[in-house]
Amino acid sequence: MKLVLVACGTALATSTVVAKKIEQIALENGIECRTVQAKAVDVFKKYQELGPDVIVCTCQIEGNIEVPVINGRAFLTGINLQSTIDQLIEILKK
Amino acid sequence: MSSLIHIDRIQVNCTVNDQFDAIALAAKPLLAQGCITEDFIEAAVERERTFPTGLPTKIGVALPHTEAKYVLKESISIVTLKNTIVFAGMGNPKESIPVQIVFLLAINNPEKQLKILQTIITIIQNEKMLKKIKDAKEPQIIYNLIKTFL
Numbered sequence: 001m002k003l004v005l006v007a008c009g010t011a012l013a014t015s016t017v018v019a020k021k022i023e024q025i026a027l028e029n030g031i032e033c034r035t036v037q038a039k040a041v042d043v044f045k046k047y048q049e050l051g052p053d054v055i056v057c058t059c060q061i062e063g064n065i066e067v068p069v070i071n072g073r074a075f076l077t078g079i080n081l082q083s084t085i086d087q088l089i090e091i092l093k094k
Numbered sequence: 095m096s097s098l099i100h101i102d103r104i105q106v107n108c109t110v111n112d113q114f115d116a117i118a119l120a121a122k123p124l125l126a127q128g129c130i131t132e133d134f135i136e137a138a139v140e141r142e143r144t145f146p147t148g149l150p151t152k153i154g155v156a157l158p159h160t161e162a163k164y165v166l167k168e169s170i171s172i173v174t175l176k177n178t179i180v181f182a183g184m185g186n187p188k189e190s191i192p193v194q195i196v197f198l199l200a201i202n203n204p205e206k207q208l209k210i211l212q213t214i215i216t217i218i219q220n221e222k223m224l225k226k227i228k229d230a231k232e233p234q235i236i237y238n239l240i241k242t243f244l
Contacts, residue, residue, distance in 0.1 A: 009145030013159050014184070016204035017211050040145055058184050059145045073185055077149050078219030 002026070002033040002092045005052035006072065007059055011039040014058045018072045022056060025085055031092045054091045098210050099240060102127070104172045104233035113148075113181045113193070114139045117158045120171040120198035127169070130200050134164035138198070148181030148191035153224040156181040156193045157214075162202035170210065171198040172236060174228055194228050213243045 004022055008015035019035040026033035038046040044063035047055065055065065056072040068091050074084035103123045110116045121135045137160040147157040173196040183189030197214055201207050217223045223239065230236045 009141055009147075010159065010161050012162060012204050013157065013199050013201055013211055014147075016208060017215050020208060020212070060185055060187065071185055073149065073183075076184070076215055076218060077151050079150065 002031060002054075003050060003052040004033055004035045004088075004092075005038055005043065005046055005050065005055045006035050007038045007040055007043045007055060007057040007061060008072075009040050009059045011037045011042075014072075014076060018056060018058060018075045021075045022088065025088065026092060029089055029093075031089070033092060053094075054088065056088070098168055098170045098207065099172070099237065100169075101233045101237045103169060104236050106174045106230055106233055106236065107176050108173055109176050110179060113142065113156070113179055116156070116173060116175065116179055116193075116196050117142060117198065120158070120173040120196050122171075124169050124171050124198070124200055127167075129165070129167040129169040131164045131166060134160060134200065137161060137164050142181070144187075146182030146184055146187050148183050148189070148193055149218060150183060150189070150191050151218055151224060152221050153195060153228050154178065154181070154191045154193035155195045155197065155218050155224065156191075157184075157197050157199060159199035159201060165200045165202040167200075168202060168207060169200045170214075171200070172196070172227075173198070174230065174236070195224060210244070213240070216243060 006015045006019040015037045040059040074081045178192035181193045
């Protein structure tokens with residue numbers, strides 16, 4: 001089971017939409033995956049606690065993070081969406 | 095139609111001085127309708143400074159919002175701007191994004207409001223829709239446009 005940490009400023013609006021899209025993409029690609037949402041200020045703590053496979057964020061994040069970080073803005077704008085999806089799938093299929 | 099969006103929560107062709115003005119203007123009807131606390135505006139402005147919400151779609155969109163504790167009744171306010179106003183980019187505060195449509199989100203239960211949030215994102219990804227919203231001369235037009243997506 002892969003774990004995706006999804007972060008935005010308040011963990012209220014954008015991360016919810018992005019998390020659902022990621023779950024759907026994983027399902028369509030036969031990847032078992034769970035998402036956890038976090039506020040920007042809690043991302044580093046959650047990263048240390050949960051050890052996600054990847055972080056997708058619509059906010060800037062700080063701290064020394066050693067897993068891939070994907071900018072999730074494409075899931076909102078649709079701009080460069082396919083390349084973002086490809087990038088995510090590649091990480092999740094590892 | 096989702097009860098979050100009302101005709102009296104839509105303002106068209108507005109003139110504002112800057113992004114923070116735009117947030118305050120969008121918050122006005124929500125405050126008058128008892129949907130948000132008075133502190134909501136300051137909190138949303140502060141959040142916009144720290145975690146900006148501008149999106150670089152062809153017609154720029156911003157999605158200002160803030161924490162749930164300032165929300166009394168979940169609601170969404172829409173403002174279209176006569177002239178573009180610069181917001182900073184979501185995830186990239188150094189990026190300047192000219193915005194012409196603002197969706198101010200007063201949400202405290204995103205799981206429950208997922209459908210309307212997804213609808214807004216679907217609209218943002220639809221350039222023709224954004225143009226129609228930007229060009230709308232009456233709130234009713236925007237209301238009807240969004241209704242077709244719900």
